[in-house]
Amino acid sequence: MGGEAEKWVLMVTARTPTNIAVIKYWGKRDETLILPINDSISVTLDPSHLCTTTTVSVSPSFDQDRMWLNGKEISLQGGRFQSCLREIRARAQDVEDKKKGIKINKEDWQKLNLHIASYNNFPTAAGLASSAAGLACLVFSLAKLMNLKEDNSQLSAIARQGSGSACRSLYGGFVKWCMGKEENGSDSLAVQLADEKHWDELVIIIAVVSAQQKETSSTSGMRDTVETSALIEHRAKEVVPKRITEMEGAIQNRDFATFTRLACTDSNQFHAVCLDTYPPIFYMNDTSHRIISCVEKWNRAEETPQVAYTFDAGPNAVMIARNRKTAALLLQRLLYNFPPQSDTDLDSYIIGDKSILQDAGIKDMKDVEALTAPPEVKDKIPTEKSKGDVSYFICTRPGGGPVVLSDETHALLNPLTGLPK
Amino acid sequence: MGGEAEKWVLMVTARTPTNIAVIKYWGKRDETLILPINDSISVTLDPSHLCTTTTVSVSPSFDQDRMWLNGKEISLQGGRFQSCLREIRARAQDVEDKKKGIKINKEDWQKLNLHIASYNNFPTAAGLASSAAGLACLVFSLAKLMNLKEDNSQLSAIARQGSGSACRSLYGGFVKWCMGKEENGSDSLAVQLADEKHWDELVIIIAVVSAQQKETSSTSGMRDTVETSALIEHRAKEVVPKRITEMEGAIQNRDFATFTRLACTDSNQFHAVCLDTYPPIFYMNDTSHRIISCVEKWNRAEETPQVAYTFDAGPNAVMIARNRKTAALLLQRLLYNFPPQSDTDLDSYIIGDKSILQDAGIKDMKDVEALTAPPEVKDKIPTEKSKGDVSYFICTRPGGGPVVLSDETHALLNPLTGLPK
Numbered sequence: 024m025g026g027e028a029e030k031w032v033l034m035v036t037a038r039t040p041t042n043i044a045v046i047k048y049w050g051k052r053d054e055t056l057i058l059p060i061n062d063s064i065s066v067t068l069d070p071s072h073l074c075t076t077t078t079v080s081v082s083p084s085f086d087q088d089r090m091w092l093n094g095k096e097i098s099l100q101g102g103r104f105q106s107c108l109r110e111i112r113a114r115a116q117d118v119e120d121k122k123k124g125i126k127i128n129k130e131d132w133q134k135l136n137l138h139i140a141s142y143n144n145f146p147t148a149a150g151l152a153s154s155a156a157g158l159a160c161l162v163f164s165l166a167k168l169m170n171l172k173e174d175n176s177q178l179s180a181i182a183r184q185g186s187g188s189a190c191r192s193l194y195g196g197f198v199k200w201c202m203g204k205e206e207n208g209s210d211s212l213a214v215q216l217a218d219e220k221h222w223d224e225l226v227i228i229i230a231v232v233s234a235q236q237k238e239t240s241s242t243s244g245m246r247d248t249v250e251t252s253a254l255i256e257h258r259a260k261e262v263v264p265k266r267i268t269e270m271e272g273a274i275q276n277r278d279f280a281t282f283t284r285l286a287c288t289d290s291n292q293f294h295a296v297c298l299d300t301y302p303p304i305f306y307m308n309d310t311s312h313r314i315i316s317c318v319e320k321w322n323r324a325e326e327t328p329q330v331a332y333t334f335d336a337g338p339n340a341v342m343i344a345r346n347r348k349t350a351a352l353l354l355q356r357l358l359y360n361f362p363p364q365s366d367t368d369l370d371s372y373i374i375g376d377k378s379i380l381q382d383a384g385i386k387d388m389k390d391v392e393a394l395t396a397p398p399e400v401k402d403k404i405p406t407e408k409s410k411g412d413v414s415y416f417i418c419t420r421p422g423g424g425p426v427v428l429s430d431e432t433h434a435l436l437n438p439l440t441g442l443p444k
Numbered sequence: 445m446g447g448e449a450e451k452w453v454l455m456v457t458a459r460t461p462t463n464i465a466v467i468k469y470w471g472k473r474d475e476t477l478i479l480p481i482n483d484s485i486s487v488t489l490d491p492s493h494l495c496t497t498t499t500v501s502v503s504p505s506f507d508q509d510r511m512w513l514n515g516k517e518i519s520l521q522g523g524r525f526q527s528c529l530r531e532i533r534a535r536a537q538d539v540e541d542k543k544k545g546i547k548i549n550k551e552d553w554q555k556l557n558l559h560i561a562s563y564n565n566f567p568t569a570a571g572l573a574s575s576a577a578g579l580a581c582l583v584f585s586l587a588k589l590m591n592l593k594e595d596n597s598q599l600s601a602i603a604r605q606g607s608g609s610a611c612r613s614l615y616g617g618f619v620k621w622c623m624g625k626e627e628n629g630s631d632s633l634a635v636q637l638a639d640e641k642h643w644d645e646l647v648i649i650i651a652v653v654s655a656q657q658k659e660t661s662s663t664s665g666m667r668d669t670v671e672t673s674a675l676i677e678h679r680a681k682e683v684v685p686k687r688i689t690e691m692e693g694a695i696q697n698r699d700f701a702t703f704t705r706l707a708c709t710d711s712n713q714f715h716a717v718c719l720d721t722y723p724p725i726f727y728m729n730d731t732s733h734r735i736i737s738c739v740e741k742w743n744r745a746e747e748t749p750q751v752a753y754t755f756d757a758g759p760n761a762v763m764i765a766r767n768r769k770t771a772a773l774l775l776q777r778l779l780y781n782f783p784p785q786s787d788t789d790l791d792s793y794i795i796g797d798k799s800i801l802q803d804a805g806i807k808d809m810k811d812v813e814a815l816t817a818p819p820e821v822k823d824k825i826p827t828e829k830s831k832g833d834v835s836y837f838i839c840t841r842p843g844g845g846p847v848v849l850s851d852e853t854h855a856l857l858n859p860l861t862g863l864p865k
Contacts, residue, residue: 253709254716257678284722288674291724295675295716301705302740303712309730319723 031125032441033118034080035168036434039160039425040070041145041152042191043227043341045286045333046270047293048200050249050259055102056208057187060249060256061263063200064270065191066343067219068227069422072375075156076428077141078435079164081127085136091435091443092141092157099139106184107162108137115169132169140435140443145417150238150337151229158185159192163425175424179213195219195423197274199267219421222277225343226350226379229417230357232310232338239304241336244297251301258296263289279345283322283331286343290333306336310361310412314340317360318353324399329353350418351382352397358385359394361413375418452546453862454539455501456589457855460581460846461491462566462573463612464648464762466707466754467691468714469621471670471680476523477629478608481670481677482684484621485691486612487764488640489648490843493796496577497849498562499856500585502548506557512856512864513562513578520560527605528583529558536590553590561856561864566838571659571758572650579606580613584846596845600634616640616844618695620688640842643698646764647771647800650838651778653731653759660725662757665718672722679717684710700766704743704752707764711754727757731782731833735761738781739774745820750774771839772803773818779806780815782834796839 048063088108090099099105115132119125127135141160143153162182166173173181179190183200190211191198196218203211239247248255266285273281297304307315311334322328330353331343344350354373363372369388373380385391428434437444469484509529511520520526536553540546548556562581564574583603587594594602600611604621611632612619617639624632660668669676687706694702718725728736732755743749751774752764765771775794784793790809794801806812849855858865 251709253683253713254675254678257675257682261678262674288672288720288722291722292674292720295720298719299709299713299716301709301712302744303736305733305736308733312726312729315724315726323723 030084031123032080032082032084032438033120033123033125033127033168034078034434034436034438034441035164036076036078036428036431037160037164037167037425038070038074038076038428038433039156039163039192040067040195040422041073041075041156042067042188042198043152043333043335044188044191045282045331046263046266046289048187049293049296050245050255051187053208054246056211057183058208058211059187059200059202060259062202062267063188063191064216064267064274065188065198065200066225066227066421067192067195067198067424069419071422072417072419073145073151073156075141075143075153075160076433076435077139077157077160077164079161079168080138080436080441081135081168082138082441083135085138085441088137088139090139090141093143094443103158103185104161107158107181108165110181110184111162111165111169111171114171114173116172118168118170137165138436138441142435146231150234150335150339151231152188152335154186155188155192158182158189159425161185162189163193164427167427176212176214180209180211183208183211193425196221196421199271215424216271216274219423222274222421224346225421226347227419227421228342228344228350228353228357228379229419230314230340230342230361231414231417232308232314232340233412233414234308234338238306238337244300244304244336247304248296248300252296252299254299255296258292262292279331280327282343283328286331286333294334306338307334308338311338311340313360313412314342314357317356318342320399321356321397347379347382350379351384354379354383354416354418355385355394356397357413357416358383358391359396362391362410363388364411371415373416373418376420377418379418451505452544453501453503453505453859454541454544454546454548454589455499455855455857455859455862456585457497457499457849457852458581458585458588458846459491459495459497459849459854460577460584460613461488461616461843462494462496462577463488463609463619464573464754464756465609465612466703466752467684467687467710469608470714470717471666471676472608474629475667477632478604479629479632480608480621480623481680483623483688484609484612485637485688485695486609486619486621487646487648487842488613488616488619488845490840492843493838493840494566494572494577496562496564496574496581497854497856498560498578498581498585500582500589501559501857501862502556502589503559503862504556506559506862509558509560511560511562514564515864524579524606525582528579528602529586531602531605532583532586532590532592535592535594537592539589539591558586559857559862563856567652571655571756571760572652573609573756575607576609576613579603579610580846582606583610584614585848588848597633597635601630601632604629604632614846617642617842620692637692637695640844643695643842645767646842647768648840648842649763649765649771649774649778649800650840651735651761651763651782652835652838653729653735653761654833654835655729655759659727659758665721665725665757668725669717669721673717673720675720676717679713683713700752701748703764704749707752707754715755727759728755729759732759732761734781734833735763735778738777739763741820742777742818768800768803771800772805775800775804775837775839776806776815777818778834778837779804779812780817783812783831784809785832792836794837794839797841798839800839
C-alpha cells in the first residue's frame, strides 16, 4: 500500500439503469445463490429517467464497510450485500493510481474497508425495481474500483446474488437472464440480446399507480408461489421456454405484434400464478385493471397492436408504445382516463421525456380537460374518472447499460473524507 | 286430449335452489351440448333465501310457447331454451287429471304450447347464479308437468344443456357434476354426494359487491380461456381431478380444514386462469381482494380455518363458516371492514337468516359503529373503510333440492287463463 500517511481516498462513481422484464422471473430453485426456475428477458430503461448512481471508495482510514442510500446510512449486514462484497473482493486485482501515488495489491482488498453511497433518481418505494439498479450499480462500481478482469456478463452473476433481476441491469437494450444449469450458479447470468439502438423507435410510459394495500415482497411472494401454486411448475417448464425463444425472435425482427402478445400474456400469467398462490397474492389493483382494459380496447380496435403492457410486483403499469406517434396517442388516452388531481400541476404529473406531451398537443390542464373519449370507446357514457388513481407518469425509452462517471462532480462521496457530500 | 271445449289449463309450480361451486367449472369441450373439461362440485344454497320459483302450464288454448321472467315476457327462441324444451318434450309421458277430466297422450306434447313464468327471490343481475336456478327449475317443473320417468340425475343432463351449472341445482346438499366421457353428453350429469343434513353446521354469508365494470359473460369468458390460456389444460387435466377426489373426502368426513383449503385454492385458480386468458378477464375487484385478505388473516391467526371463500364470475364473495358461532364472528369482521352507507338501514344491509346478526350481538347501527378491530389485525391503524363497497350481505346455509309446490297460492300463472297473475 502506498500514499502519504494513509490519508488517501480512492473512488469510482458509476450509473446503472433499471430494467423491466417482458418475460418474467418468478420463482427460485436456489434461495441463497438466487438461481431462477426459468429464463427471463428484460428491456433496460433509459438511465436519464430511471437509474441508480453509486460512488464506491476505499481508504486505509476507513474502519468498517459503510453504506448510504439516498443520503441515509443503511446496514450492509444483509446476506445479499455480503455475498456481493465477498464475491467482488475475491476477484479484486492490483490497482495503481500513479498520479495520486496509490498502489493497492490484490491481497490488500480483504483488509481495506469501503464506503458506498447510492442514489436513485426516482422514488425508491414506488415499486420501480430500485433494488435491481442498486445492486447492479454496486457490483459494477466496485468491479471498476478493484480493477476486476470479469466482463459484464460475469459481473451479472455476482449482481444476481444481491438481487436476482439486478443481473439484467448490467447491459443496455434487450437482455436475457439465462437460468443456467450449474449447481454453483456460475452459468446463471445475463447476456445482451440487442443494444438500445437496435429498436430505437420504442417509447415507454410508466404509470405510477397509487397503492393502498401493503405489498408482498418479491422474495417471500415467489417463495410462496413455488411452494403452493399448482401452476408455477407448468409455467416454468412448459410455457416460458417457448416464450423465450419467440421473444428473442420478436426482438431480433423488431416484430412489435409478437412482442406485445408475449409481453402482455407473460405479465398476465405472472399475476395469474401469484393469484394461484396460497394465500393468494394480488399485485395489480382496480386501476391496473382499468389501464389494461384501456390498452386492450385500443389494440383490438387497431389493425395491429399499438402498445404492450407489463406489471411487476406492484400495481404500476409499464407500457411500451411502438413509436413516438403511438406514445402521444397513448398519453392522450391515459390523461383522458386518469386525469391528475386538481392540486397537481401537469409538469409534475408527466415526468421524464416531456416531449411526448408536446407531441400529444397538451400544454396545460385546459388541454387535458378538453380531451374527448377515444374512438374505440363505443358507449360514449363518460367512464368514472377517479382523479388520483395514478400518482404520475414517467415517459422514457429503452436505454444503455452501466457507465463510469469520470467527472468527479457526479461523486456522492467527498473525495477527501470518503463521507457523503 | 280431453277436457271441456279445450278450455282447461294444467299447471305445475316448483321451486329450485341456486348453487355455488367449490371446485369450479370453467371451460367446455362441447359448446352446443355444454360438456365441461373437468368435474365440478357445488354446495346447494337454502332456497328460502335464494331460489327460483317457476310455474309451467299447458293448454290447448295457448297458441305459442311463451315465458315471463320476473313478470316481464322474454323470448324463448334462444338455443339453450329450445334444447331443454326439445329434450323434455321428447321424454313426455301420458298425463291424466281425472278430477279436472284432462287426459294428454304423450304424442300430444309435441303440439301443445306452454306458458312459463319464473321468479327469482333475489336480484337477477347481482351475479348470484340466477340462470343456474332458472334453467334447473324450468326443466324440473316441465318434467313434473309432462310426467317424465327420468330421475333428477337424468334431468340434470337436460338442464345442463340450458346452462351448465344448472345441472347441479337438481339436488340439495353437496353435488358433483361428472364431466362424462360420451360424445352425446348422456353421462355428463349431476350426482348428490351428500344431502344438506349431512353437514348442517355450515353457515354461508354472501357479500354482494358493488361492481363498476361490466363483466365478461361466463359463456364467452370460458371460451376465451380455453382458446388462449396456456394454463387451463394443465388445470383441467392435472389439478382438478385430484382436488375432486380430495373434496369428496372432505365433504364425506366433514373435514372443514381440507374443505377450506380446496375451496379457496380452487376459486383462486379459476380466477388465475381468467387472468391468464388473452385479453385477461378480471372478475374480482379491490373489494373482493380485501374480503379475501380479511378472511385469510383470520384463518391464519386461528389454529384451524374458520371460513372458506369462493368467487364465481363476478366480484361477489361467498363465504362458508364452519358453524354459527364462527359465522357471527365473521359477520362482525365484515361489518367492521365494510360498514353500510349512512343512508342504508341494517335491516336491508343484512338479509336472509337475520338470526346470525343477533348471534353477533348487533341490533342497530350503533352496534356496527362500536365494532373494534379484530385481534388478528396487528397494526391498529384503522384501515380505509369505504362505505358502499358492499351492497348487502345475505346470510344463508346449505339447502335442499327442487320441490313441487302443490299449494296453488304459489303459482305464478292464473289457473284459468294461464297468464301471469
